[in-house]
Every structure is written in structure tokens, then in C-alpha cells.
Amino acid sequence: MLNPLIREVNKLNELIEFRKYLHSHPEIANNEENTAITVKEFIQKYSPDKIIESIGGNGIAFIFEGETEGPTVLIRAELDALPIIEVNDFAYRSTQKGVSHKCGHDGHMTILAGVAHELQKFKPNKGRVILLFQPAEETGEGAERIINDPKFNSIKPDYAFALHNLPGFNKHEIIIRENTFAAASIGMTTKLYGKTSHAGHPENGISPAIAVSEIIKQFNNILKHGKTSDLDFGLVTVVHTLIGEKAFGTSPGTAEISVTLRTNSNDDLELLKTVCSEIVEKISHNENLKHEINWTEYFPATINHLTAVEIIEKSARELNLTVNKIEVPFRWTEDFGHFSKVTKSALFCLGAGKNTPQLHNPDYDFPDELLPTGIKLFIKIINTICSDN
Numbered sequence: 001m002l003n004p005l006i007r008e009v010n011k012l013n014e015l016i017e018f019r020k021y022l023h024s025h026p027e028i029a030n031n032e033e034n035t036a037i038t039v040k041e042f043i044q045k046y047s048p049d050k051i052i053e054s055i056g057g058n059g060i061a062f063i064f065e066g067e068t069e070g071p072t073v074l075i076r077a078e079l080d081a082l083p084i085i086e087v088n089d090f091a092y093r094s095t096q097k098g099v100s101h102k103c104g105h106d107g108h109m110t111i112l113a114g115v116a117h118e119l120q121k122f123k124p125n126k127g128r129v130i131l132l133f134q135p136a137e138e139t140g141e142g143a144e145r146i147i148n149d150p151k152f153n154s155i156k157p158d159y160a161f162a163l164h165n166l167p168g169f170n171k172h173e174i175i176i177r178e179n180t181f182a183a184a185s186i187g188m189t190t191k192l193y194g195k196t197s198h199a200g201h202p203e204n205g206i207s208p209a210i211a212v213s214e215i216i217k218q219f220n221n222i223l224k225h226g227k228t229s230d231l232d233f234g235l236v237t238v239v240h241t242l243i244g245e246k247a248f249g250t251s252p253g254t255a256e257i258s259v260t261l262r263t264n265s266n267d268d269l270e271l272l273k274t275v276c277s278e279i280v281e282k283i284s285h286n287e288n289l290k291h292e293i294n295w296t297e298y299f300p301a302t303i304n305h306l307t308a309v310e311i312i313e314k315s316a317r318e319l320n321l322t323v324n325k326i327e328v329p330f331r332w333t334e335d336f337g338h339f340s341k342v343t344k345s346a347l348f349c350l351g352a353g354k355n356t357p358q359l360h361n362p363d364y365d366f367p368d369e370l371l372p373t374g375i376k377l378f379i380k381i382i383n384t385i386c387s388d389n
């Protein structure tokens with residue numbers, strides 16, 4: 001029989017190989033068919049009691065039953081990679097042109113594979129564990145589709161957890177916060193319709209140019225002038241504008257402004273949406289323009305439930321991990337926020353190293369030394385909820 005220590009090393013090496021395979025075969029959101037197959041083939045070895053395929057698109061869930069009835073704990077990883085060209089030249093670099101795992105979802109999936117391996121060896125006393133691999137996180141579509149899929153009813157959890165690796169923080173540090181952990185955001189595109197005219201006679205048309213500059217200025221002033229004093233945090237970031245055509249003989253007749261709205265709560269986001277819409281209405285009315293507003297890429301705030309946060313914190317401390325309770329929520333968004341609407345959930349971050357390239361950077365790569373930390377912490381969390389003592 002193999003020495004347990006050697007067995008652990010072998011196991012870790014196998015997981016690292018799996019992570020590298022996922023890294024070299026990335027697929028973008030809504031194209032994760034092969035990633036789901038790879039995950040299925042690998043995790044099947046650990047004898048899950050049930051597998052639910054094609055949930056919310058390419059999603060796949062593995063159910064590990066406990067010995068008796070009890071709470072359902074869901075742990076989530078993400079299947080998708082990003083449309084980013086990888087600049088790393090290591091042997092396991094991406095083989096897919098223009099696509100790469102630059103958010104570490106390959107690492108998150110591998111952590112769940114490691115959890116599956118542990119669950120095969122040590123069944124939970126009670127309840128059950130769902131290991132969920134969700135599609136399309138980067139586009140903010142996957143979590144919501146999973147929750148709205150009728151198949152979700154059979155795995156509806158009492159608790160949902162997820163981790164995200166985070167460069168810029170010490171390796172193995174657990175970063176957590178109760179209530180809002182990450183922001184809510186939405187994309188707003190405003191179209192303005194006026195009338196083109198000869199550039200020599202702009203007075204014969206209706207140019208949206210002044211309205212565009214005024215809208216941007218007022219968007220910028222919303223948070224400065226206390227118009228939304230209820231908001232403790234709000235940000236309107238201009239991401240794109242377009243006025244007319246590059247035709248020097250023509251005064252423009254149309255324009256488009258795209259901005260991202262960002263707040264710390266879903267209610268504040270609704271408030272900010274109203275304020276921004278009113279600004280567009282007022283200015284387009286004053287400038288004699290017609291307007292149209294479209295909303296896209298909605299990410300609700302990730303609201304961490306107190307009980308779920310306490311379980312993570314207790315588990316991390318028992319493993320002697322450093323717990324960093326941040327005071328201010330993160331400004332980035334995560335579609336895991338959808339789970340906070342249906343269950344007691346919490347997302348936490350796992351420090352990925354002060355000098356590790358930032359997420360979505362072209363030279364980023366998930367640090368494999370985080371794998372055992374993530375696996376141990378999830379197992380601890382599961383045991384806290386699904387054990388009798």
C-alpha cells in the first residue's frame with residue numbers, strides 16, 4: 001500500500017495535469033461543450049451519485065449524497081474562458097487562437113475536481129453536496145440561466161458557495177465580507193436621433209453633439225452634486241460614444257452613448273438607472289432630439305449571507321488560513337450574485353499572490369499552489385454543514 005503522503009502528492013500531480021489540460025483547451029462563454037465533457041470524464045471517476053447535464057446551457061452538476069437526510073450545499077465553479085490572446089509560452093499554453101483562461105476558471109474547476117475526489121473517500125454524514133460547473137460567467141448569463149432551468153429545482157441548495165482567486169493579495173489569504181461583497185452593474189446604451197444637414201448649415205438640421213457632451217457631463221456630476229445622496233457608492237463610466245459619421249461635409253443626425261452603471265446594492269442600481277434616464281430625457285427634450293435607451297449585461301450585487309460568511313470564516317481559521325475581512329466591497333461584478341437571490345450564499349476570494357498578473361491580463365496564469373488550499377477549505381465548509389458533530 002502506498003504511503004498516504006505519496007498518495008497525496010500523486011493526487012495533486014494528477015489535478016495539476018487536469019488544470020493544465022483545461023488551460024490548453026479553453027472555450028469562451030456559451031461554447032463550453034468540450035470543457036463540460038472533459039469535466040464529466042474526469043469527475044465520473046469519483047463515483048458521484050448523480051450527474052445533471054446541460055443545465056442552463058453547457059452547465060453540469062455532480063451530486064454526492066450523504067448518509068442521511070440533511071442540508072444541500074452547492075459549490076460553484078465556472079466553465080468559460082475569455083476572448084484574450086495568451087502571451088505565455090509555457091508548454092500548456094492555449095491551443096485555441098484568441099481564447100485563453102485568464103480568469104483562473106481552469107483552477108476553480110480543478111479545485112472542485114479535488115473536492116469530488118475527497119467526497120468519494122469521505123461521504124458527508126448528512127445532506128448532499130452539489131458540485132456545479134456553470135457556463136457563461138464572463139457574460140453574466142450563466143448563473144441566472146442555471147437558476148431558471150427547471151432542472152435546478154432538484155438541486156435547490158440550502159447554501160451556495162464559490163471562490164475566486166484574486167491577484168494582488170497574499171497567496172492563500174481568504175478575503176471575505178458579509179453583505180455586499182461585489183458590486184451590481186448594468187450597461188446602458190442611449191441612442192439619440194436628430195437630423196443631418198450640410199456642415200456649412202448646421203442650423204438646418206438637429207445635431208446631437210451638444211446633447212452628448214451635456215449628457216456625459218451630467219452623468220459625471222450625478223454623484224458629485226448629491227442628487228443621489230442615498231447612494232453610498234455609485235459610478236457611471238463612459239465606455240463608448242459615437243456621433244454621426246466621419247464625413248466632413250455633414251453635420252451629424254444620430255449619436256450613441258454607452259455607459260456602465262455600478263453601485264453597491266440592487267436598489268441603488270435602480271435609483272441610478274432612474275436618475276440617468278431622467279437626464280437623457282431632459283436633455284434630449286431640450287435639444288429637440290428623439291431618444292431610446294437599452295439595458296444590457298445586468299449583474300446583481302453579490303450579497304453574502306451572514307451565516308454563510310461565518311461558516312467560511314470559522315472553516316478558514318480552523319485551517320490556520322489568514323482571513324482578510326475587507327471593509328469596502330469590490331467594484332467588480334460576479335454573476336454569482338444571482339445565487340444570493342435564491343439561497344444563503346457567499347462568494348469569497350483566495351489570494352493569488354501580490355505579484356501574480358491581474359485577472360484578464362494576457363500573461364495571467366492560475367497558480368497551482370492554490371489548489372490544495374481551495375480544496376481543503378471547501379471540504380471544511382462541507383463538513384461544518386453536513387456533519388453530525
Ligand SMILES: [Zn+2]
Pocket residue numbers: 102103138359360
Ligand atoms: Zn473574469
Ligand SMILES: [Zn+2]
Pocket residue numbers: 078103104105137164
Ligand atoms: Zn472569473
